Amino acid sequence: MQLEKAYDPSQIEPAWAEWWVSEGLFKADAASPRPVFSLVIPPPNVTGALHMGHMFETSQVDITMRWQRMRGRNVLWLPGTDHAGIATQMLVERHLAKDGIDRRDLGREKFLEHVWNWKETYGGKIVGQLKRVGASCDWTRERFTMDPGLSRAVAECFVRLYERGLIYRGEYMVNWDPGTLTAISDLEVEYETQEGSLWHLRYPVEGADGDFVVVATTRPETMLGDTAVAVHPDDERYRQLHGRTVQLPLVGRSLPVICDDFVDPEFGTGIVKVTPAHDPNDFAAGQRHGLECITVLDEEARINANGGAYAGLDRYKARKRIVEDLTALGLVDKTEEYTNNIGRSQRSGLAVEPRVSTQWFVRTKTLAEAAIQAVEEGRTEIAPEQWQRNYFEWMRNIRDWCISRQLWWGHRIPAWHLEDGSFVVARNEDEARTEAMRRGLRVTHQETDVLDTWFSSGLWPFSTMGWPDSTDDLKAFYPTALLNTGFDILFFWVARMMMLGIAMTDEVPFRKVFIHGLVRDADKQKMSKTKGNVIDPIEMTERYGTDAVRFALVASAGQGSDVVLKEERIAGYRTFANKIWNALRFVGMSLEKAGAGVWTPANLAEYRPLPDERTGEVSLADRWIFSRLHTVATQANEQIDSFRYHEVASTLYHFFWHEFCDWYIELKKLSFEEGSGLTNGWKNMLAATERSLRLLHPIMPFITEDLWQRLTANTPGSLKSIALTDYPRSAESDADPDAERRVEILQDLVTTARNLRAELNLPPREALHGTVFSKDEITLDVVRSEQDALRRLANLQATACLGAAGAGQALGHTADFDLAVRLPEERRVALRSKLEKQLATLVKAETAARGRLGNRSFVEKAPEHVVSSLRQKLSDYESQVERIQNTLTGL
RNA sequence: GGGCGGCUAGCUCAGUUGGUUAGAGCGCCUGCCUUACAAGCAGGAGGCCACUGGUUCGAGUCCAGUGCCGCCCA
Structure with missing residues (x-):
């Protein structure tokens, strides 16, 4: 075996990485009788490149998988990628924009062709990188969330949930992303605090000349859609307003004063404007009071035709103009600085607009109950434990999940609209037509919305194994043994897999969830492209080795x-x-x-x-x-x-x-x-x-x-x-405790001798001649039998001597022995301060040990082995203290 | 507002049912080109374990409170 002097990982790693894949060493066998250990990869976005987070997760998982394989398990590590609806669509749109192409000009079909082409060309990048870093996946089972099999599972799941009444469609207020022009779920909204203003606006009370109410708002532009003002029913200050109406400035609409306990009397003046179309609380209040819902913003968050003179203005420009106009009319009572929490789209970064629209939802309550129960009963274990509490907390407060997206890239919702405005949910178009015919109606078109990416990811542990068919893989490898993933997708993904997995298969999708942390840079900052502090794992791999x-x-x-x-x-x-x-x-x-x-x-x-x-x-x-x-x-x-x-x-x-x-x-x-x-x-x-x-x-x-x-x-x-x-x-x-004891003594002898040599500044080549004094037979035996080792490792020629060293003789001390070496007097004295320091440490330990042993309740209450080992230690300390003192007096 | 986590050596962190003189890596200091490795070898310095109180024979570890930092949810 001839090796280069220095290890160069780049010389060997790529070849082994390829060989592992080409030899198919990590292929799982559904027919094997060996016990199974299975895991599905958290599918990275197909748009992605490997980042340190992936590398970290992959490293942990690979350790577990290789270990499980080496201890005889039939291991399946199933790899794949996620189509990542919004992310991919945005990426391809930007790609096309460079050539001056707008997806709307292309149309849905043509655009999707581009996305698929893009996926075929670039989508394999991360998979190649995973192979390069040696992830021991079964690459023959690689999946993609939009593979035909997986898409079939998505439709099947949707139909089953719908049939059980767990999916509904309706007009509700959702989070609207004016950047990507789609609804998004609550989880896709990220909140941040922002310094803003609180405007106090005067609305004239009708039939009370010159009198007005003051409403406080952070969003004056939405006033164009106000359909009421509200006070708390118990708020005595405004009792006289009950049953009155006020006039909406700039618009002239007459607004009723309603009483509702959602109003916080402490906020602003205790009177709020009610805009059912543009605020979730107001929407709910509007429903309770039968208020009209007037939408004044379009899908790109510009004022629409209902905004009269302001139509066409962006929401922020409109805000400015409206405040100016109201100020001119003397209707701005005052403006306060105000810190508010604003929700931004995870994808576009724009402020999310609450918007009423027709969307599809999953009714989550019963699904969540089952998912909670599974963890409570230990059928799925979440570790570290703190994350289990987080999981429960979220699941118990879960809200319905908006699953429809106004995008093109994704699983199109398996619902077909009929000529009378109703719809049918079906596994495919044929099934839909049959059902339509049964109702004596025609299908006009398939629903144009697609599903939230996390809907298909939620089926990943079993859709990848051939569900809904009862395949060999499913029988052999499902439920999976482990899921290793980051806390950032605990709710997005883990929670959804639990809900959908249990609902579809009556089994938990994984027995154990292990949650890992984030990779941060040297300054503990989250790595992000925008901060420019990312460390590229592949670059590191090439430089230092995987x-x-x-x-x-x-x-x-x-x-x-x-x-x-x-x-x-x-x-x-x-x-x-x-x-x-x-x-x-x-x-x-x-x-x-x-x-x-x-x-x-x-x-x-x-x-x-x-x-x-x-x-x-x-x-x-x-x-x-x-x-x-x-x-x-x-x-x-x-x-x-x-x-x-x-x-x-x-x-x-x-x-x-x-x-x-x-x-x-x-x-x-x-x-x-x-x-x-x-x-x-x-x-x-x-x-x-x-x-x-x-x-x-x-x-x-x-x-x-x-x-x-x-x-x-x-x-x-x-x-x-x-x-x-x-x-x-x-x-x-x-x-072999005896061998361990002997080597430990040998190590102590060598270390003590080296230490003396260093303290005394003795040249390495100069042999030390010494005597080892000990009362311990094994120690003496080691000195005698390991002459060679002592000479070669410490350049020490030692003789063994039963008993303790004489005054001033020994220069090195351990619990087991004294080491005396022949030295001229002046050199010995140089060790004094070192020995005094060693002594001080020992005396402290000795005093502490004696104190505890002198405490009757310690001796009575502490376990026997603790007491006896402390006694042993005390006697070791005493002996060493005595021996060191003996040396010191002789120096 | 609700919840969670952290605070241990100059830096980054371990420390699993409470029980050695509290550890590692890096960094630092000293000495070595001892033919596996200078990307190495040998030796060394450095810590009121954030603070206050409690439980206990015994607390870095358990409990309560305080302070600072970070995260999640609303």
């Missing part, structure tokens, strides 16, 4: 919390990849010198370290590393299983760098001999190396695949890919 990027992402995020991503951190994990690379490079080089050839054991999963041919015993280093591998495997399995990705990252990072490289390789070096051939010591090392690569594979798939392939090349019977091997498991029989 493994480094995904490692940085998962390691930076505690469970469910946001990721603060810094490029240096990614660079840091590239060095980790380089460390792995060089460790394997070293193994390969040494192996060649040994003339051992390439080897891996036949049964990797059950490999146990073999005894040294000469001594007949397994070496300490091998016993130790297999014991550590056992512990680390136990932790890694638990951590991935519970989505503690940042913990598994840190566990494996620490293990590989600071145990495998820093100690295991260094210890194994001692026993390398040129031309030794394939000794058992070598077999153990190769097996430990291979096992470490498997541990790392889910989190760093590229480098581990590459190195694993090199390590196992030409091994008869080896598997095709590391992705198909078993993930290392707990192996109790490898646990």
Whole structure:
């Protein structure tokens, strides 16, 4: 195995990414008898490019999926994209606008042709990027929300909901986006506070010459559509107005004074104007009082013909003009500064206009009840738990969902209008015609509105698997095991999937939901194109390697919390990849010198370290590393299983760098001999190396695949890919507390000696001659048996001595031993302040421990193991304090 | 207005049923080109765990309140 000195991910990653796909390694098998683990990807917008949020989510999911696969599950990770109604339509419209083409000139059919062409040409971008970063999806099952099968599921779902009375059509006030010219749902409105004004306007009271009422409003331009003014019924100040009428300025219309408790007497003057066509509260009040609903704004939010002289003006220009005109008439009582909350369209960014129009709605109450119940009963579990509370909160206050959009790109609502103005809802046109005929009517045309994108996304977990047919995939993989997604679409998507999934399949769509946070830049700002602070994952991938990027992402995020991503951190994990690379490079080089050839054991999963041919015993280093591998495997399995990705990252990072490289390789070096051939010591090392690569594979798939392939090349019977091997498991029989204890002592000896060397400024080449004093037999035994290691790792030549060092002798102290080294007097004195500091820390700990043990209620109430371990610690402290004091008195 | 989250080393963050002398990475300081890796090795400095009170033998961890920051919903 020959490796370059420095790891260059760009040399290996693209090829492995392609190979994984072309070999079909991640294809799920609906007929497999193995236990299933399935997940559907939150389908990215087909217009999209991979951003850090996707990369973060994909990294977490890929870790779980690769791990599940390696522990023998029949894994389905189903990929695909979303047609993203408004977003895509806007994008293609802008595209066409560059050539001076307006979609309205093209007409619906032609425009949709353009969108489909656009999708065919550019829509695969994000999918290609997902493949590039190694997402282990089953690409043979890739879906798109407007595939024929999925569109059929959409129509089917719509019809079933309609038949159950859960979809209705009617004229209601909705959020209208004057930019995209469509209704949008409550969720698509984003609120922000804005400094504005509150105008107090005078409306003359009819039949009371010179008298007027003052109404306060933030939207004077809507006065053109006023059809009443309202007061609170209990508001004594305005009792005399009950039953009167006022005159609407500029228009001259006579408005009744109505009494309604929706009026807040504290707001403004306690009298409000009522504009049923342009305010949700007023709309409701209008319905209660049978008021006329006069629309004065058109779909682009300009004053319409009902606005008389103001017709054609934009809403803000009209506002200005109306205020000016009223001021001129002396009808503006006063103007106050006022902070109001304005709703903007998520898509166009324009202020949303409440507008009465005919739309389609889903009646959500019963659907939400079932979705709440499913989580309450634990059929679906939402983690981290805080999001569960959020879910309940939203579901319990849910409002009906406006699902119709006045767009062209999307699933056209499966309803057909009839010649008498009624309509039929049907799965397709044939069915509609048949039904129309039964009623003795003709179909005039299909509904022109399309469905909210989230309607089809809401069916994704099962529409992708062939529903409504009872397919093998559906039987095998539904409900899915897990959904991993961001909190930003908890309501948009997760909640809708729960409602629609349960309603359509009588099953929850997923057993578990894991909600992750957002990726932010180094200043904790949300990444956005407009801010220009986006870090492009593909660029990072090319610069540092996919493994480094995904490692940085998962390691930076505690469970469910946001990721603060810094490029240096990614660079840091590239060095980790380089460390792995060089460790394997070293193994390969040494192996060649040994003339051992390439080897891996036949049964990797059950490999146990073999005894040294000469001594007949397994070496300490091998016993130790297999014991550590056992512990680390136990932790890694638990951590991935519970989505503690940042913990598994840190566990494996620490293990590989600071145990495998820093100690295991260094210890194994001692026993390398040129031309030794394939000794058992070598077999153990190769097996430990291979096992470490498997541990790392889910989190760093590229480098581990590459190195694993090199390590196992030409091994008869080896598997095709590391992705198909078993993930290392707990192996109790490898646990070896004695080896761990001995290595720990060895590490302490080495560290203590190095520390002395550094403190005393001794040149590395100068050997330290010393004596290790201890009352512990194992410690003394380690000193005797690890002479070689002490010399090579610390340049220490030590003899073991039972007992404690004499006054002034020892210079390094641990709980287990004193280390005395031969030094000229003046050098020894240099250690005084260091020893005093160490002493102070110990005395503090000793005092605290003694205090607690002297407290009777602690001894009585604390668990036995806590008390006894504290006693042990106290005696360790006491012994060390005594020994250090002894050294100090002698200095 | 209602709800949720955060506050731990210079920076970004871990810290899972309360129990070692509170950890990591980066940054910083010192010394090493020790032939796997200078993207490295060795050693080191740095913390009233936001504040106040409570529960407890024992609190970074549980409870209440205060302050500051952030998010969601209306």
